[in-house]
Amino acid sequence: MAGAKSSAIALQDLLDDFNLYDQYVDVVCAFEWLFTRVTEIADTVRHFERFPKIKVTMDDGTEVTVTPDFTVIFQDGTGLVGEISKLAMHDNSIDKACRQIGKYAELTHLPVDEAGTLVEVHDLDVLQLVPSDVGLAAVRRIIKDRYLNPDHEYAPSKAPVIAQYSRSADRDEYRYTFQHLPDPANGVLPNSDDPSTIGHFLTGVNNVTANRFNHIKARRKFMNDPVKPLYLATHLWTSHWPTEYGGPGTQPIEVTPADIAQTLRDQFGMGRASEVKAALTLLARAGLAADNRDGTWTVSRATLRLRGERDIHRIIAIKASKNAKPVVQARSTRTARADETQQGMLF
Known part of the structure; x- marks a missing residue:
């Protein structure tokens, strides 16, 4: 019995890892579609990078490479860093996420082509994407408990933007729903009233069906995290x-x-x-x-x-x-x- 139980747990772990990575690939593909195929938004984008690898120098002089899930440089020189996290609600998981996106908030350069050429950006935003079942908790644990706490080490120049996503199916088609969490403490993306911005897109409850980005997924089957x-x-x-x-x-x-x-x-x-x-x-x-x-x-x-x-x-x-x-x-x-x-x- 013990052996059967152990096998069942291993099986579920394998399937959970597969499904989570597959969803992350979908989310990145959905945002690649938004930033490169939706004309109103795409016209504002200089470069969307799916596999960013950016070297940064830490305070102690050491050099590390950060690998967010995607980055965007806009035509006006502003930038966006996107990160997808499952987020467990214990302190270790939240603190790890804060350290990660805290490094992203300090970036001054982002890749402007697939070769990884870096150019300077200003007014950088960090978009933290989390599953809908932890969305409200993420705002509380990341922003209210840490960012707004003057005694906490997580202190970027402005609040991260936390948005939630969920996946649902209708017959053989599935869709992703994205939404900026409407909490006054949550960060906001610029020009949220302008239909040509991602901020406007995320302000409401927005669905992206898989048929919108399947052609991207067929061509770009992976994302920046280590593949399961x-x-x-x-x-x-x-x-x-x-x-x-x-x-x-x-x-x-x-x-x-x-x-x-x-x-x-x-x-x-x-x-x-x-x-x-x-x-x-x-x-x-x-x-x-x-x-x-x-x-x-x-x-x-x-x-x-x-x-x-x-x-x-x-x-x-x-x-x-x-x-x-x-x-x-x-x-x-x-x-x-x-x-x-x-x-x-x-x-």
């Missing part, structure tokens, strides 16, 4: 390997994490070998991959089926949570068995 293993494993299984090697077949393939990561960077703008290894390790738990211990992995290309399940990410998660029986073997194991067979034939 199940999310990446699912992408590799359903998109990457079919593209690189054709449809499912009977023969396994050998892959190299560094090569996959490079292809991901070329196609989508980001990809790390360490994240690919984590995804392959998860597939190995699911019995679908094996580490050859020489920098390469053997991966199954058989059709993936599980009774009662249609979603590939769920099938992988279920198999991984049960440490499924391997359907592929590492090359060293295959070679050793071949040698044993050959010796048996000789003697």
Whole structure:
């Protein structure tokens, strides 16, 4: 019973991580659509950056790289930094979020192109996006308990702008609802009465259906946070390997994490070998991959089926949570068995 319970918890953790990362990608895609496709707003934007990496010098002289979820430079030289957080309500989580967005509030330069070229901005706003179930609490814990507390170390020059989001489905279509939290203590974006501004968009309750940004998600499948293993494993299984090697077949393939990561960077703008290894390790738990211990992995290309399940990410998660029986073997194991067979034939 204890083992079954442990597997169930691991399965739910995998699915929760997948769903959270998938939602974060959706939210970034929705804002990319708003800032680059909605004509009234897009005309005010100089550059929307999906994968910002900005080096800053701390008070002690050390240099760190901050990676918000997106940044925007407007034509008038102002800037916006966007960050998505799940936020637990305990002090450690809130203080960590405040330290993070506190660094963003001190930025003086933002990227102006995909190469990462930085230009100076003024009147920077920090937009903190949180799920709707913690929206009001976020205003209280971040702004009222910390920003407005003269004795607290979190003291940016102006309040962050906290907006909430929620996801809902209608038949086969889903939508995201975004709203600036209407608390007098909450920060506000400039020109909230001007229809051409994101401030105006967030003032009301606004829905963005998935069909508005699906074309962006198809082209930009990731966001700036480290990709979760199940999310990446699912992408590799359903998109990457079919593209690189054709449809499912009977023969396994050998892959190299560094090569996959490079292809991901070329196609989508980001990809790390360490994240690919984590995804392959998860597939190995699911019995679908094996580490050859020489920098390469053997991966199954058989059709993936599980009774009662249609979603590939769920099938992988279920198999991984049960440490499924391997359907592929590492090359060293295959070679050793071949040698044993050959010796048996000789003697």
